Amino acid sequence: MTHKERRQKLKPLRRQLQQLLRELQQTLEPAFQRTAIVKGNVYDRAYRCQAKHCVCQRGQLHQDVGLTWSAGGRHRFRQVPAGRVVELRRKSRDYLRLRQARAEVTVLSKKITGVLDQIEAVRREEAFHE
Numbered sequence: 001m002t003h004k005e006r007r008q009k010l011k012p013l014r015r016q017l018q019q020l021l022r023e024l025q026q027t028l029e030p031a032f033q034r035t036a037i038v039k040g041n042v043y044d045r046a047y048r049c050q051a052k053h054c055v056c057q058r059g060q061l062h063q064d065v066g067l068t069w070s071a072g073g074r075h076r077f078r079q080v081p082a083g084r085v086v087e088l089r090r091k092s093r094d095y096l097r098l099r100q101a102r103a104e105v106t107v108l109s110k111k112i113t114g115v116l117d118q119i120e121a122v123r124r125e126e127a128f129h130e
């Protein structure tokens with residue numbers, strides 16, 4: 001392969017690699033934050049209680065906010081006190097972002113390895129021509 005041919009073949013691969021690098025940089029943003037995070041998912045809950053003549057039995061459901069998470073293979077749930085809803089929502093959201101980033105890094109890393117293999121294939125030549 002001539003120098004020019006190699007350059008031509010490397011051009012789109014280098015562009016892909018640059019693009020993946022930008023994506024990786026963006027993806028890693030949550031990893032550079034320093035704030036505390038909380039494992040789990042904060043969600044709004046609407047439910048009926050056990051009381052026989054409560055308003056909830058006529059369709060006016062009770063509402064609260066819960067946090068669910070898993071620990072040691074067990075599914076856990078706690079009601080979130082009103083005073084901690086904003087805080088725990090933020091910390092749980094940041095936890096999910098970090099986990100999401102981790103998952104995306106795994107996918108990106110496979111894509112990057114794929115491009116590296118292609119670059120190797122284009123650049124590689126035999127040391128000796130028999």
Ligand SMILES: [Zn+2]
Binds near residue numbers: 048049051055
């Ligand atoms: Zn009720």
